[in-house]
Amino acid sequence: MGDDGDDATTRPDEYEHHPQSGIIYIVSNIPGPGSQPDDFEMQFSVGCDCDQECKNNHCSCIRGTPNYVDARLSTENSNSIIECNFNCTCHRNCGNRLVQYGPVDSLVVKNAINSAVGLGLFTMKRIKRNQFICEYAGEVIGIDEAQRRLEANKINGSMNYVLVVSEYVGDKKITTCLDPAKFGSIGRYANHSCQPNAALVPVRVDITIPKLCLFALRDIEPEEEITFNYAGDTSVHNLSETPCLCGNSSCLGYLPHSTV
Template sequence: MDINKFDWTEGLENKAIFSNDKVLIFKMKKSKYVTQNIPGPGCEMDDFEDKLLGCQCLACDRDCKCTAQYGNAYKDKKIDLTLLGSSVTPVFECNSNCSCPSQCQNRVVQHGISVQLQIFNTDNKGLGLQTLEKIQTGTFVCEYAGEIISLQEAQRRCNKQKDTDMNYILTVKEHCKNGILKTFVDPDKLGNIGRYINHSCSPNLSMVPIRVDTMVPKVCLFANRDIEPLEELSFVYGTLRPDQKTGTKCYCNSNGCTGFMPFDEELKSSFYFLE
């Protein structure tokens, strides 16, 4: 298969993603494209290798064991909006061990990107991602995918960065019966289109960790409101501490802008922290 040299996804997504200025890909693309999380230094390999059990449904309903414990997260392929808050309920999609068809209502993010997106050069935030079509509330847009690494590796990489370097490491913090589970995702060298989405204090996307075949969460971005064509896509990188009066300046220009990017002491850097 011939790969279009202007496609930022390298032919790996359902839909090619181009930029409004074709030369951007040669000047600005510095990472190898991956469609889903891959194991990186320090990660627990068992989390990638141990497969989840599947249901035996011919057509999933209320008795499907994949949704019985946590409920059905989707209606008409749109996510339940109550899952877009800061405290999320675990979401498990039907998986490759399930008997249900690919059209099952409990299979959404595993099918990949279904909306037409575009890379563009913002005024003062570097590259950004925008939609070329209207996106309805609750629609899955894309993952934030990259290398899954340990806390120690995340700290090592952050310590090597210069003040002028972009930081892409995302931390997902989930509360579970055994305590707090943290997942570190770094798409800097190996990542998907999610790495180009900028921060906003009033974002139009919300993140939800969703599990499909393994316990490694897919960090998924859904529209939290209707999004119009050519709108820049954004999510909130974290919660600004009440006492934070300095740091990296925020350029989201939203009415609710806090003025600064979130900062976390554990990694000594700004990053998304999903509770």
């Protein structure tokens, strides 16, 4: 993955939460209240028929433009990202298989740069621009349940982990609501920043539910905290009443409001 031994490399997800946290570690999304169980069973793709390595021009998964170049997110692709899966005839080391092989091996959880935030996600090795970091996995919940949890977190003054991610495929809007508060992966510790070094990207492998994956927006150096913008790459029109503590000069003052 990297060009030298100091760069983070991917590995099977062997991270875990502190045993006293009460959080159950999961390596991929699980169905929660309001989700559609069929979405976790329905195959998203019949698979490509490529021989060994997928070629851009005829692969049904890549669809003309590569998703990844040298194991990093392609800047040329404007389509939704679909990885090759168990239905595909290409080799397991095909370049269109990346996030399914797990997060980088350099992540640690410790006190965030701003102690008022609590815990944060850090890397102990250099992560290169456009490199896959980890998945933000949790309970996939329905829109009504997401709204209920958002309101409950606000009333109780609890930390809110619910993410509402909207994708547009043509004129169709696809909304995924995810909550890693009680069931989550290592990605749940990544904090918000108005000037982040990572971005959340939906990636589909074998089912219709996307994996919400963190990719580096720039080179991230050892000991640096990994952050992303909770509002995604869209303009922020709605701000919550929760103060933002990212400390950047471009800080909007308040966290983005998750709309459902």
